[in-house]
Amino acid sequence: MNRIVSIALGLVVALMVASSTLFVVDQRQFAVIYSLGEIKEVVTEPGLKFKLPPPLQNVVFLDRRVQTLDSPESRPIFTAEKKSLVIDWLVKWRVTDARQFIRNSGADMRNLESRLSPIVQAALNEEVTRRTVRAVLATEREKVMQDVRRRLQEEAKQFGIEVLDVRVRRVDFASNITEAVYNRMKSERTRVANELRSTGSAEGEKIRADADRQREVIIAEAYKDAQKIMGEGDAKASAIFAEAFGRDPAFAQFYRSLDAYRSTWKSKSDVMVVDPSATDFFKSFRGTNAPAAAPRK
Numbered sequence: 001m002n003r004i005v006s007i008a009l010g011l012v013v014a015l016m017v018a019s020s021t022l023f024v025v026d027q028r029q030f031a032v033i034y035s036l037g038e039i040k041e042v043v044t045e046p047g048l049k050f051k052l053p054p055p056l057q058n059v060v061f062l063d064r065r066v067q068t069l070d071s072p073e074s075r076p077i078f079t080a081e082k083k084s085l086v087i088d089w090l091v092k093w094r095v096t097d098a099r100q101f102i103r104n105s106g107a108d109m110r111n112l113e114s115r116l117s118p119i120v121q122a123a124l125n126e127e128v129t130r131r132t133v134r135a136v137l138a139t140e141r142e143k144v145m146q147d148v149r150r151r152l153q154e155e156a157k158q159f160g161i162e163v164l165d166v167r168v169r170r171v172d173f174a175s176n177i178t179e180a181v182y183n184r185m186k187s188e189r190t191r192v193a194n195e196l197r198s199t200g201s202a203e204g205e206k207i208r209a210d211a212d213r214q215r216e217v218i219i220a221e222a223y224k225d226a227q228k229i230m231g232e233g234d235a236k237a238s239a240i241f242a243e244a245f246g247r248d249p250a251f252a253q254f255y256r257s258l259d260a261y262r263s264t265w266k267s268k269s270d271v272m273v274v275d276p277s278a279t280d281f282f283k284s285f286r287g288t289n290a291p292a293a294a295p296r297k
Helices: 004-020 098-105 109-128 133-139 140-161 175-247 249-264 280-286
Strands: 021-023 030-036 038-043 048-049 055-065 066-071 074-079 084-095 163-175
Touching: 021 030, 021 109, 030 098, 038 098, 066 109, 074 109, 084 109, 084 133, 084 140, 098 109, 098 140, 109 280, 133 140, 140 163, 175 249
Parallel strands: none
Antiparallel strands: 021 048, 030 038, 030 055, 066 084, 074 084, 084 163
């Protein structure tokens, strides 16, 4: 019985030792084998690998995929015009020399990011301070990123990494500069708006004055034409009236008397207190040959 237990324990120990000597390398990783605290070998090919059991040898894995380093904080950078800009950036990098990487930064990639960020910021500062705001924002933005990348590629060799790309994600003015720019833009827009309103008001007054002038001219021309037509009508009426008088003066006199009566008594309530015998107004009622009576003394 004791022999069986001993054999079982021996098998378990043997399996544990055997399992500690085997490890799998993924295609996305580097495997670094340590031997008594020193780097013994860097395995780059994927597959099942062997090593000595601990503590003789240990293995550490490093990610060989492309990593992204974002700007940890936004610090103002002064341009050649002494304008303060806040720039957000990112860096794409990957491990190329696992041995050199571990010697400088250890197996934790966060150590490298904390050391690489100041280098990126310093390189960006040096490139931005030599350019104007317009160059950083538009005309030389791509060149700024290329120059920073070229500087980082030299620095990256000591860390055992390769810098693949540098990108400027956002460029903005500092908060105090942004407020000043906004106020200046607002003042400029207000000035332009006031100028447009003044110009529009002047044009409106000019159009209204021209319309009023045309209105007066049209009214005057219409009044002149109306007076001319009325004069021509009165002249024709007078000519017709004179011709009618010439043909039969007695009938014309009688017709005019009837018009006078019609105008005087337009309604049944109209009353005229006169002496019919003392005025020629009622001559048509008396007859054409009836003389008017002598006025009373």
